[in-house]
Amino acid sequence: MIKFRNVWKIYKLDGGIEYQALKGVNLEIKEGEFVSITGPSGSGKSTLMHLIGLLDKPTKGEIFINGKKVTYLKDDQLSTLRNEFVGFVFQQFNLIPKLNVLENILLPTIYARKKLKYDPKKKALDLLKKFGLGGKERSYPNKISGGQQQRVAILRALIMEPKLILADEPTGNLDSKTGVEIMNLLKALNEKEGITVVLVTHEADIAAYGKRMIRIKDGKITKS
Amino acid sequence: MNYIFFVVKAALEDFRRNKTRTFLTSLGILIGVFAVVMLTALQLGLKKYINDQFAALGKSTLFVVPGKILSGGSFNATSALASIKFDNRDLLSLKRLKEIKEISPIFSKQTTAKSEKKSEDSTILFASEAFFDINGFKIQKGRFFDKTDIDKKAKVVVLGPKIAEKLFGTIEAAIDQKVAANSVNFTVIGITESKGGGGFGGPDYDSYMFAPYTAGFIFNPAKNYSRFTIKFDESYSVFQVKEAIKKELLKRYDEDSFSIIEPGDILSAVNSIFGVLNIVLVAIASISLLVGGIGIMNIMFVTVSDKTKEIGVRRAIGARKKDILVQFIIESTILSIFGGFLGLFLSFIGTLIVQKFFPAYIDTSSVILALGVSSAIGIIFGVLPAKKAADLEPVEAIRYE
Numbered sequence: 001m002i003k004f005r006n007v008w009k010i011y012k013l014d015g016g017i018e019y020q021a022l023k024g025v026n027l028e029i030k031e032g033e034f035v036s037i038t039g040p041s042g043s044g045k046s047t048l049m050h051l052i053g054l055l056d057k058p059t060k061g062e063i064f065i066n067g068k069k070v071t072y073l074k075d076d077q078l079s080t081l082r083n084e085f086v087g088f089v090f091q092q093f094n095l096i097p098k099l100n101v102l103e104n105i106l107l108p109t110i111y112a113r114k115k116l117k118y119d120p121k122k123k124a125l126d127l128l129k130k131f132g133l134g135g136k137e138r139s140y141p142n143k144i145s146g147g148q149q150q151r152v153a154i155l156r157a158l159i160m161e162p163k164l165i166l167a168d169e170p171t172g173n174l175d176s177k178t179g180v181e182i183m184n185l186l187k188a189l190n191e192k193e194g195i196t197v198v199l200v201t202h203e204a205d206i207a208a209y210g211k212r213m214i215r216i217k218d219g220k221i222t223k224s
Numbered sequence: 225m226n227y228i229f230f231v232v233k234a235a236l237e238d239f240r241r242n243k244t245r246t247f248l249t250s251l252g253i254l255i256g257v258f259a260v261v262m263l264t265a266l267q268l269g270l271k272k273y274i275n276d277q278f279a280a281l282g283k284s285t286l287f288v289v290p291g292k293i294l295s296g297g298s299f300n301a302t303s304a305l306a307s308i309k310f311d312n313r314d315l316l317s318l319k320r321l322k323e324i325k326e327i328s329p330i331f332s333k334q335t336t337a338k339s340e341k342k343s344e345d346s347t348i349l350f351a352s353e354a355f356f357d358i359n360g361f362k363i364q365k366g367r368f369f370d371k372t373d374i375d376k377k378a379k380v381v382v383l384g385p386k387i388a389e390k391l392f393g394t395i396e397a398a399i400d401q402k403v404a405a406n407s408v409n410f411t412v413i414g415i416t417e418s419k420g421g422g423g424f425g426g427p428d429y430d431s432y433m434f435a436p437y438t439a440g441f442i443f444n445p446a447k448n449y450s451r452f453t454i455k456f457d458e459s460y461s462v463f464q465v466k467e468a469i470k471k472e473l474l475k476r477y478d479e480d481s482f483s484i485i486e487p488g489d490i491l492s493a494v495n496s497i498f499g500v501l502n503i504v505l506v507a508i509a510s511i512s513l514l515v516g517g518i519g520i521m522n523i524m525f526v527t528v529s530d531k532t533k534e535i536g537v538r539r540a541i542g543a544r545k546k547d548i549l550v551q552f553i554i555e556s557t558i559l560s561i562f563g564g565f566l567g568l569f570l571s572f573i574g575t576l577i578v579q580k581f582f583p584a585y586i587d588t589s590s591v592i593l594a595l596g597v598s599s600a601i602g603i604i605f606g607v608l609p610a611k612k613a614a615d616l617e618p619v620e621a622i623r624y625e
Contacts, residue, residue, distance in 0.1 A: 055540060056619040076544050083542020090622075094537045098237035103230065110227045111542040156541065 001163065001196060002029040002052060007061035009047050009219075021047040023219040024061070031163065034190045034197045036210030041202065044219040046168075049200045053086055053166045054078050080113050087157025089186075091169035093149040095141040095156075101128070102137035105155045112160065120159060127155045131185070147178035154185060164196045165189065171206055183209045227547070228554070235555040238527075239562070249523045250563030252516025253601060257567025257594045258574070260509035261586060265575045267505065269584035271498050278487045284325075285358060286462075287485040288318070288452040288469060308481045309448040317472050318452065323465045325457050326354035329437050329449035335405040337433060339391040346387050348405050348433040350440030351453070356382075356416075358455045361429075366399050366414030369436050377438040381410035386430040388415045403433065408442055410435055462486060513597060516563065517605035524556045524609035535613055536621030549614040556606025557599055564598030 009022040021044045029035050029052075039045045050056040051063060054070065062071050070081065088094075095104045102124055109120040128134055131151050141149055150170060157165055167186060171179030187209055190197045201207050215223040239246040290308045315329050332349040355361075356368045369380050381403055385395060392398040395415045402409045410433075419429040441447055456465040466484045473482055528535075535548055568591060578584045 050619045050622075053540065055622060056617075076546075079539065079542055079544040082540060088537075088540045090537075094533065094622075096234065096534055096537070098234050098241065099230075103233070107230070107538070108541040110230050111538075111544070111547055160542075 001031040001066060002027075002198075003064040003067075004028070004051070005062045005064070007051065007058045007063060009044070009051065009056070010059040020219055022051075022058070025216075025219075025221055027214060027221060027224060029196065029198060031196055032190070032194050034187070034199070034209065034211045035214060036199045036201060036207035036212070037214045037216060038201060038204070038207045039216035043216045045200050045202075045216050048216060049166065049168055049198075052164075052198060053088060054082050079111070083108055083111050084114065084160055085163055087154075087160065087162040087165045089150070089153050089157050089165060089167040089170045091172040093141070093146070093153045093173070095149055095152060097141055099140075100137065101133065101139050101141070101144070101152050104141065104152055105159055107156060108160045124155065124159060127158060131155060145178075146174050147181060150174060150178075150182050151185070154182070154189075158189075158195075162195070164198065166198050166200075168200045169202075170199070171201070171203070179206070227550075231551045231554050232558065234551075235558050238555070239559070245523065246559065246562070249519055250516075250559055250566065252512065252519040253560050253563030253598050254516075254567040254570070256509055256512035256516050257564045257598055258570045259512055260505060260597075261568060261571035261590050261594050262574050262584075263505045263508070264590045265571065265584040265586045266578065266582065267498060267501060268587060268590075269582060271495070272585070273583045274494055275491065278491050284456050284458050285487055286454040286456060286465065286469070287487075288454065288473070289483050289485060290450070290481065292480050292483055308477055309446070310450075310452065311446075311448055314473065314476070315449065315452070317475075318454070318469065321468050321472060323456050323460045323468045324454055326358055326455040328352040328355035328358060328453045329451075330355065330453060331437065331440065331444055331448065331450045333405070333440070333443050337387065337391060338404040339401060342391050344387060344390045346405075346431055346433055347427075348381070348435055348440070350435055350437040350444075352437055354455070355434065355453060358453050359429075361419070362417040364415045364417045365395055366412070368414055369434075374436045374438050377441075378436055379408065379410045379439050380413045380435065381405075382414040382416060382434040383412055384416055384428075384430040384432045384434075385418050386428070387433060388412070390431075405433070406443065410439075513601055517560075517601040520556055520559055520602065521605040521609060523559075524552060524606055525612065527555070528552065528609050528613040531613070532616065532621050532624040535616055536618055536624060539616075539618035540622055545614040548616075549610045552610030552613050553603055553606045556609070557602030560598045560602030560605075561595065564595050567598075568594050 004025050004027045007022055007025045008020065011019045011021060013019050025048065037045050037048060047056070051058055058071060062069055064070065065081070065085065070078070073081070096107065099107065102121070105124040105127070106120055109116060125137060128137055131154075133148060133151060133155075136144060136148065141152070144152070154165075165186065170182055170186070174182060183206060186197050186199070189195045197210075199207070199210055207213060213223065214221060288310070290310065310329070315327065318324060318327055328351045330349065330351045332347050335346060335348050337344050337346045337348070352374055353368060353370045361368070363382075364385065366382075368382055369378065372378075373380055383391075383398060383403070388395050388398040391403065392401060398412050398415060401412050403412055404410070416429070416434075437449075454469075469484050538548065572586065575584050575586050
């Protein structure tokens with residue numbers, strides 16, 4: 001589903017110094033996988049995640065999604081792909097504070113270019129009920145707990161029925177009990193719904209939820 | 225549609241959470257809109273008042289005055305000073321013209337009018353009996369002076385209602401009383417109905433006294449007239465009448481020493497002054513609206529910085545550059561229209577207050593203009609900050625803390 005072929009990411013720093021964040025990465029993630037990407041800070045795992053999430057472009061090399069080369073797509077096309085293909089879950093939840101829970105979940109649908117096959121509002125309400133957030137649809141993000149916020153963020157990622165969920169340290173801002181709940185949720189989505197999950201974390205016990213581990217160090221994959 | 229709802233709702237929620245900032249930002253627009261709507265209301269009121277006054281004169285009225293007063297639609301003050309003086313010969317020769325139905329010579333004198341009890345500063349205007357008809361006066365009590373009074377040089381006077389009340393307490397008490405102007409006694413024979421207004425745009429006829437011009441020669445031994453007021457036969461065109469008068473007067477005077485004025489000429493001269501006034505108003509308003517617009521731009525740049533992370537999140541979940549651009553332009557436009565509405569609301573209140581002593585009014589075009597201009601400012605001054613927001617790299621924005 002996702003394929004990296006000799007991908008380099010080089011940042012130009014002040015004074016003409018180059019910083020190589022990724023040095024010729026090759027990797028493949030198949031549909032239905034649960035992959036953990038781990039590595040120490042500064043290893044390049046954030047850069048890797050931004051490339052998988054189509055938020056950034058590689059300096060060299062090629063990225064394929066479903067066999068289609070996405071490296072040189074235009075900004076609008078990348079936006080559409082992010083909208084339809086990827087669901088993001090962030091460490092800081094990143095809900096929009098002035099929109100209520102329901103509106104936050106519906107946000108990706110207002111940017112949708114394709115005609116949705118379902119009523120987004122009905123789907124959002126169903127999801128809320130299913131994930132134990134029934135009755136919270138009119139609440140604002142600052143009025144619910146961290147665990148609830150992260151669940152809302154996961155529902156926002158699910159509303160467009162993506163093939164891929166990209167979770168960047170999803171438990172980093174949660175206590176360990178809530179963290180476990182969130183991880184079990186992601187695991188269930190992978191096992192029951194068949195959604196591909198790519199998890200980026202530096203915590204070994206969280207990474208252990210993945211069925212495959214990709215370890216990255218100094219911009220190179222050391223184990224996959 | 226759904227998209228617009230989301231953007232508007234988010235913007236309004238933002239403003240609700242930052243009430244002070246929102247109000248201060250829209251203050252510039254508020255003041256600009258208030259200034260332009262309020263000043264336009266005053267100007268429109270004044271203009272309407274003057275136009276109404278002229279409308280009372282009727283179409284078939286002309287003035288003949290010494291000097292070249294009006295040239296090309298504007299007043300020419302210098303040539304109005306050095307001028308000829310009309311006399312009885314001119315009156316008789318103009319009276320003979322078949323085009324002229326009625327004519328009144330006019331001259332006036334500033335005086336202190338004295339009744340038995342009181343004295344008041346006033347103007348006494350000497351004219352013929354035709355003056356009242358030409359100027360659309362109506363009698364309230366008693367009568368106007370007539371041809372016989374003119375022929376007899378009768379020392380009778382018709383008072384405006386204001387001066388009558390000031391001198392005699394009530395209008396009823398004034399009839400048959402004596403008024404002294406510069407020690408010459410006049411008998412009050414009538415009181416006119418109010419012509420209204422005064423103070424601006426024309427003479428305050430309610431405070432005038434009117435007497436036969438033949439009686440006024442006591443004060444004017446040279447028997448000069450300062451102008452003629454004419455009502456002409458409507459079967460002739462204004463042009464024909466003016467040509468006939470001109471031809472008659474050219475026998476004695478050269479072309480530059482007199483003017484034949486239609487009320488419309490004066491009106492267009494007044495209106496051209498209003499035109500200039502309007503430009504000044506627009507300039508003042510433009511400056512304050514410009515300042516207001518810059519204020520909005522400034523705050524929008526701050527807002528874009530504040531929302532960098534949010535922009536990153538929106539980009540990550542699928543917003544295109546265009547979506548971000550529209551979001552911020554809508555936000556600045558709402559801000560600006562909000563200021564516009566407040567300014568409009570204040571000028572409505574202001575106009576209601578001013579109306580107690582000035583004929584100000586707000587017309588729909590200034591409302592439309594005010595709201596149109598404020599939304600245009602929101603869009604124009606919102607473009608740069610919105611462009612900055614749209615051009616943020618998604619990865620940079622989402623990393624922003």
